[in-house]
Amino acid sequence: MVTKQIKYLIIKELKLEMRNKYALGGILLYVVSTVFVSYLSFKKIVTPATWNALFWIILLFASINAIAKSFIGETRGKLLYMYTLASPQAVILSKIIYNSVLLLVLSGLCLLTYTLFIGNLIQDLPLFLITLLLGSFGFSSLLTMVSAIASKAGNNFTLMAILSFPIMIPLLMVLIKLSKNAIDGLERWDINYLLVLMFLNFIIVALSYLLFRYLWRD
Amino acid sequence: MKKNWWKIIAIVFVFYTLIAGFLIPVPAQPILHETIRNLYFHVPMWFSMMTILFVSVWHSIKHLGNSDIQSDIIATQAANTGMMVGLLGLVTGSLWAKYTWGAWWVADIKLNGAAITMLIYLAYFVLRGSIDEEQKRARIAAVYNIFSFVMLIVFLIILPRMSDSLHPGNGGNPGFSKYDLDSNMRMVFYPAVIGWILFIVWIFTLKVRLEKLKRKTLFDE
Numbered sequence: 001m002v003t004k005q006i007k008y009l010i011i012k013e014l015k016l017e018m019r020n021k022y023a024l025g026g027i028l029l030y031v032v033s034t035v036f037v038s039y040l041s042f043k044k045i046v047t048p049a050t051w052n053a054l055f056w057i058i059l060l061f062a063s064i065n066a067i068a069k070s071f072i073g074e075t076r077g078k079l080l081y082m083y084t085l086a087s088p089q090a091v092i093l094s095k096i097i098y099n100s101v102l103l104l105v106l107s108g109l110c111l112l113t114y115t116l117f118i119g120n121l122i123q124d125l126p127l128f129l130i131t132l133l134l135g136s137f138g139f140s141s142l143l144t145m146v147s148a149i150a151s152k153a154g155n156n157f158t159l160m161a162i163l164s165f166p167i168m169i170p171l172l173m174v175l176i177k178l179s180k181n182a183i184d185g186l187e188r189w190d191i192n193y194l195l196v197l198m199f200l201n202f203i204i205v206a207l208s209y210l211l212f213r214y215l216w217r218d
Numbered sequence: 219m220k221k222n223w224w225k226i227i228a229i230v231f232v233f234y235t236l237i238a239g240f241l242i243p244v245p246a247q248p249i250l251h252e253t254i255r256n257l258y259f260h261v262p263m264w265f266s267m268m269t270i271l272f273v274s275v276w277h278s279i280k281h282l283g284n285s286d287i288q289s290d291i292i293a294t295q296a297a298n299t300g301m302m303v304g305l306l307g308l309v310t311g312s313l314w315a316k317y318t319w320g321a322w323w324v325a326d327i328k329l330n331g332a333a334i335t336m337l338i339y340l341a342y343f344v345l346r347g348s349i350d351e352e353q354k355r356a357r358i359a360a361v362y363n364i365f366s367f368v369m370l371i372v373f374l375i376i377l378p379r380m381s382d383s384l385h386p387g388n389g390g391n392p393g394f395s396k397y398d399l400d401s402n403m404r405m406v407f408y409p410a411v412i413g414w415i416l417f418i419v420w421i422f423t424l425k426v427r428l429e430k431l432k433r434k435t436l437f438d439e
Contacts, residue, residue: 145365149345149358149361149362149365152349152354152358153345153348153349153358154348154349156348159344159345159348162337162340162341162344163341163345163362165337165341166334166337166338166341166366167338167365167366167369167370169330169334169373170369170372170373170377173377174377192380193380196376196377196380199372199376200372203368203369203372204369207364207365207368211282211361211364211365214282214357214360214361215357215358215361217357
């Protein structure tokens with residue numbers, strides 16, 4: 001039942017996105033322009049720590065921009081209509097899944113342009129890609145929930161940023177640590193950090209699943 | 219009187235901490251010297267903050283269950299008191315750090331945790347401020363409170379275990395139990411923790427009463 005609802009809601013999101021291509025194009029362009037601006041200011045980056053930090057900061061801001069709109073687009077009437085058709089769990093899970101795919105595309109593009117302009121220092125690509133995959137999923141689930149909260153409170157971008165930054169720090173620190181390991185190409189993978197990252201993802205999704213139904217009732 | 223026995227314990231223990239904490243001899247250590255007495259003030263602040271923030275989250279969960287505005291008042295005032303105690307913890311810690319580590323602020327996992335706690339609860343109050351409707355504000359703030367508290371716990375409990383800290387008792391630095399051979403410090407530290415926690419809880423109950431009175435007078439007008 002819920003899986004079927006999720007399927008249809010994701011299709012709905014995709015259709016809306018396709019009808020409104022400039023929004024998707026805008027966010028992709030945002031990543032490319034940010035990377036280009038960084039390239040013009042930094043030229044080539046050779047220190048792994050700076051490379052890593054800049055990469056994640058660009059991705060962080062791009063993700064917030066991409067996901068901030070996920071509840072803004074929904075008008076009151078549309079939300080009301082959706083709530084009579086689907087369960088809140090299906091709504092939040094479908095948004096999380098859809099946003100994860102969006103962020104995966106975004107982070108892939110970010111990595112590509114970043115490599116092209118600023119250079120590539122990664123020595124252990126598989127670990128970096130796993131980190132990026134788990135990171136995109138974590139970012140998307142956390143930001144989707146925060147954007148749902150922000151949408152109830154006037155919906156401005158500042159609020160979205162101040163609500164999400166402090167609770168994103170645990171996630172971001174684990175991600176930066178793991179991707180630093182990937183850049184340095186350490187012999188052994190730090191399984192503990194990977195486990196913590198998966199645990200964080202699980203907790204965020206579980207909390208969203210439990211708490212979202214209290215947000216949608218108006 | 220029967221209901222207020224714990225307030226008497228709070229006063230006695232806090233005064234005991236203030237007097238004994240400064241008078242009872244402490245182990246003489248290089249670098250630390252007398253600053254070791256900060257243990258009686260700085261550490262109980264963090265214990266009290268976590269206690270009071272837990273109270274806040276507990277009442278946020280209760281509010282989601284029963285939509286009672288009383289729970290919301292308690293949750294807000296607890297978060298408010300928690301912020302105040304956290305600020306005191308930061309100030310006492312910062313002063314201590316200046317004389318032992320040589321800087322007001324250092325890059326340390328526990329300091330980052332403290333800063334994030336402050337940011338989260340500041341954001342919580344900004345969120346409250348941006349919603350006008352009372353019931354809606356209470357519910358959405360409760361959701362954010364629960365969500366961010368869990369992330370905070372993860373940050374404060376899991377991550378420090380995985381990296382070193384400059385704090386005593388972490389990363390190869392000896393904790394105070396190593397120096398405290400004649401248990402002099404324990405005799406002050408444990409009452410200090412209990413005293414400060416009770417004292418802060420008292421402040422919190424006063425804040426709740428004040429807030430309820432404010433709303434009552436508003437309602438009567």
